[in-house]
Amino acid sequence: MKRSLEEQRIEFSNRSFLATPLAGLFVWLIIGIGGFFLPPELEVWLIFIGTGSIVYLALFLSRFTGEHLADRSKPKNEFDALFFHGAAQAILVYSITIPFFLMDYTSLPMTVGILTGLMWIPFSWIIKHWVGIFHTVMRTAVVLLLWYLFPDQRFTFIPLAIVLIYVITIVILKKRKRE
Numbered sequence: 001m002k003r004s005l006e007e008q009r010i011e012f013s014n015r016s017f018l019a020t021p022l023a024g025l026f027v028w029l030i031i032g033i034g035g036f037f038l039p040p041e042l043e044v045w046l047i048f049i050g051t052g053s054i055v056y057l058a059l060f061l062s063r064f065t066g067e068h069l070a071d072r073s074k075p076k077n078e079f080d081a082l083f084f085h086g087a088a089q090a091i092l093v094y095s096i097t098i099p100f101f102l103m104d105y106t107s108l109p110m111t112v113g114i115l116t117g118l119m120w121i122p123f124s125w126i127i128k129h130w131v132g133i134f135h136t137v138m139r140t141a142v143v144l145l146l147w148y149l150f151p152d153q154r155f156t157f158i159p160l161a162i163v164l165i166y167v168i169t170i171v172i173l174k175k176r177k178r179e
Protein backbone atom coordinates (compact mmCIF):
# COMPACT_ATOMS: atom_id res chain seq x y z
CA MET A 1 0.00 0.00 0.00
CA LYS A 2 1.44 3.34 -1.06
CA ARG A 3 1.57 6.00 1.64
CA SER A 4 0.82 9.64 0.83
CA LEU A 5 3.53 12.26 1.23
CA GLU A 6 1.71 13.65 4.26
CA GLU A 7 1.66 10.19 5.87
CA GLN A 8 5.38 9.86 5.17
CA ARG A 9 6.02 13.33 6.63
CA ILE A 10 4.15 12.41 9.81
CA GLU A 11 6.05 9.13 10.03
CA PHE A 12 9.37 10.97 9.53
CA SER A 13 8.43 13.69 12.04
CA ASN A 14 7.61 11.16 14.76
CA ARG A 15 11.25 10.14 15.11
CA SER A 16 13.40 11.35 18.00
CA PHE A 17 16.22 12.78 15.83
CA LEU A 18 18.85 12.40 18.54
CA ALA A 19 21.58 10.36 16.83
CA THR A 20 22.75 13.02 14.37
CA PRO A 21 22.86 15.97 16.79
CA LEU A 22 24.54 13.76 19.40
CA ALA A 23 27.15 12.81 16.81
CA GLY A 24 27.63 16.46 15.87
CA LEU A 25 27.92 17.45 19.52
CA PHE A 26 30.53 14.77 20.18
CA VAL A 27 32.63 15.61 17.11
CA TRP A 28 32.55 19.38 17.67
CA LEU A 29 33.45 18.81 21.35
CA ILE A 30 36.54 16.88 20.28
CA ILE A 31 37.39 19.64 17.80
CA GLY A 32 36.99 22.30 20.50
CA ILE A 33 39.12 20.38 22.99
CA GLY A 34 41.69 19.87 20.25
CA GLY A 35 41.79 23.65 19.85
CA PHE A 36 43.31 23.92 23.31
CA PHE A 37 46.13 21.46 22.66
CA LEU A 38 46.79 20.90 18.97
CA PRO A 39 48.85 22.97 16.58
CA PRO A 40 46.87 24.54 13.73
CA GLU A 41 47.99 21.92 11.18
CA LEU A 42 46.45 19.11 13.24
CA GLU A 43 43.38 21.11 14.24
CA VAL A 44 42.61 21.65 10.55
CA TRP A 45 42.73 17.90 9.95
CA LEU A 46 40.58 17.33 13.01
CA ILE A 47 37.87 19.59 11.56
CA PHE A 48 37.94 17.94 8.13
CA ILE A 49 38.03 14.36 9.43
CA GLY A 50 35.70 15.01 12.37
CA THR A 51 32.93 16.71 10.44
CA GLY A 52 33.25 14.13 7.68
CA SER A 53 32.65 11.37 10.19
CA ILE A 54 29.49 12.79 11.81
CA VAL A 55 27.18 10.79 9.56
CA TYR A 56 29.00 7.53 10.35
CA LEU A 57 28.95 8.23 14.06
CA ALA A 58 25.23 9.05 13.79
CA LEU A 59 24.60 5.71 12.08
CA PHE A 60 26.35 3.99 14.99
CA LEU A 61 24.60 6.03 17.70
CA SER A 62 21.20 5.46 16.10
CA ARG A 63 21.38 1.87 17.30
CA PHE A 64 21.28 3.20 20.87
CA THR A 65 18.73 5.98 20.33
CA GLY A 66 16.25 3.56 18.75
CA GLU A 67 16.36 5.33 15.38
CA HIS A 68 18.26 2.60 13.48
CA LEU A 69 19.15 4.90 10.60
CA ALA A 70 20.70 2.10 8.55
CA ASP A 71 17.71 -0.24 8.86
CA ARG A 72 16.80 -1.20 5.29
CA SER A 73 13.74 -3.18 6.37
CA LYS A 74 11.77 0.01 7.11
CA PRO A 75 9.45 1.25 4.35
CA LYS A 76 11.00 3.87 2.07
CA ASN A 77 10.29 7.43 3.17
CA GLU A 78 10.68 10.29 0.69
CA PHE A 79 11.64 12.66 3.49
CA ASP A 80 14.70 10.56 4.29
CA ALA A 81 15.76 11.21 0.70
CA LEU A 82 15.08 14.94 1.07
CA PHE A 83 17.07 15.03 4.32
CA PHE A 84 20.03 13.28 2.67
CA HIS A 85 19.84 15.68 -0.27
CA GLY A 86 20.14 18.51 2.27
CA ALA A 87 23.17 16.79 3.77
CA ALA A 88 24.70 16.42 0.30
CA GLN A 89 24.11 20.12 -0.27
CA ALA A 90 25.99 20.93 2.94
CA ILE A 91 28.87 18.70 1.83
CA LEU A 92 29.04 20.33 -1.59
CA VAL A 93 29.47 23.70 0.09
CA TYR A 94 32.98 22.57 1.01
CA SER A 95 33.73 23.95 -2.46
CA ILE A 96 33.49 27.36 -0.76
CA THR A 97 35.25 26.27 2.41
CA ILE A 98 38.38 24.84 0.84
CA PRO A 99 39.51 27.83 -1.29
CA PHE A 100 38.83 30.21 1.63
CA PHE A 101 40.75 27.84 3.94
CA LEU A 102 43.72 27.82 1.55
CA MET A 103 43.86 31.62 1.77
CA ASP A 104 43.32 31.78 5.56
CA TYR A 105 43.36 28.52 7.52
CA THR A 106 41.63 30.20 10.49
CA SER A 107 38.50 30.55 8.35
CA LEU A 108 37.88 26.82 8.64
CA PRO A 109 35.95 26.75 11.95
CA MET A 110 33.68 29.53 10.68
CA THR A 111 33.00 28.21 7.20
CA VAL A 112 32.56 24.58 8.19
CA GLY A 113 30.63 25.58 11.32
CA ILE A 114 28.14 27.64 9.34
CA LEU A 115 27.88 25.66 6.12
CA THR A 116 27.36 22.26 7.71
CA GLY A 117 24.58 23.76 9.83
CA LEU A 118 22.52 24.73 6.79
CA MET A 119 20.91 21.30 6.51
CA TRP A 120 18.81 22.11 9.58
CA ILE A 121 16.60 24.48 7.55
CA PRO A 122 14.94 21.84 5.33
CA PHE A 123 14.75 19.60 8.40
CA SER A 124 12.60 22.27 10.11
CA TRP A 125 10.28 22.40 7.13
CA ILE A 126 9.92 18.63 7.01
CA ILE A 127 8.98 18.24 10.67
CA LYS A 128 7.00 21.51 10.81
CA HIS A 129 8.92 22.71 13.85
CA TRP A 130 11.14 25.73 14.46
CA VAL A 131 14.08 23.82 15.99
CA GLY A 132 16.06 23.62 12.75
CA ILE A 133 15.60 27.31 11.98
CA PHE A 134 16.73 28.10 15.53
CA HIS A 135 19.77 25.85 15.14
CA THR A 136 20.87 27.31 11.81
CA VAL A 137 20.26 30.97 12.62
CA MET A 138 21.80 30.78 16.11
CA ARG A 139 24.75 28.78 14.84
CA THR A 140 25.40 31.19 11.98
CA ALA A 141 25.15 34.31 14.17
CA VAL A 142 27.23 32.96 17.06
CA VAL A 143 29.93 31.43 14.85
CA LEU A 144 30.29 34.63 12.85
CA LEU A 145 30.39 36.76 16.00
CA LEU A 146 33.02 34.57 17.65
CA TRP A 147 35.11 34.51 14.47
CA TYR A 148 35.37 38.32 14.62
CA LEU A 149 35.64 38.70 18.41
CA PHE A 150 38.21 36.02 19.16
CA PRO A 151 40.57 35.61 16.20
CA ASP A 152 43.20 33.79 18.30
CA GLN A 153 40.72 31.27 19.74
CA ARG A 154 38.70 30.41 16.62
CA PHE A 155 39.58 26.71 16.79
CA THR A 156 38.34 26.52 20.38
CA PHE A 157 35.51 28.99 20.92
CA ILE A 158 33.63 28.33 17.69
CA PRO A 159 33.46 24.53 18.12
CA LEU A 160 32.49 24.86 21.78
CA ALA A 161 29.72 27.32 20.87
CA ILE A 162 28.44 24.82 18.30
CA VAL A 163 28.43 22.19 21.07
CA LEU A 164 26.31 24.48 23.24
CA ILE A 165 23.87 25.04 20.37
CA TYR A 166 23.66 21.26 19.88
CA VAL A 167 22.88 20.83 23.59
CA ILE A 168 20.04 23.35 23.34
CA THR A 169 18.81 21.72 20.11
CA ILE A 170 18.78 18.26 21.71
CA VAL A 171 16.79 19.60 24.68
CA ILE A 172 14.27 21.16 22.26
CA LEU A 173 14.04 17.91 20.27
CA LYS A 174 13.46 15.86 23.43
CA LYS A 175 10.79 18.31 24.60
CA ARG A 176 9.17 18.24 21.14
CA LYS A 177 9.07 14.44 21.24
CA ARG A 178 7.34 14.45 24.64
CA GLU A 179 4.69 16.85 23.35
